[in-house]
Amino acid sequence: MKFSTFTFLLGWVYLLLFSLWMLLRIIFFDSLWWLALINTVALYIFVPLIIFLPLAVLLRRWRLFLGLCFPLGIFIGLYSSFFVPSLSAPISQNQQTIKAMTFNMLLVTMIMIQ
Structure with a gap:
């Protein structure tokens, strides 16, 4: 399998899974524990965009680019x-204006108590 074909298929799989996640997020949001866990790390779901968007442009896969x-x-x-x-x-x-500086004494207090 050629690199461009593999990238093309992988990009569409990513887009399909992303769309499924967004649909589940809209319907259930955090009511399911596993979806709440995925929503917690939602920022990392967008990381493949850094790879797939430039590759879609370089390989001239315009439908994939529009999907992404x-x-x-x-x-x-x-x-x-x-x-x-x-x-x-x-x-x-x-x-x-008021400028205030605080000194956190919690650690010192905890050490003194022990």
């Missing part, structure tokens, strides 16, 4: 807020 745009759109919808910096409100010149 579905997981890419889901990734952007779920995790784009983590990659874009938040715009905080500017502090006016008249407003006073």
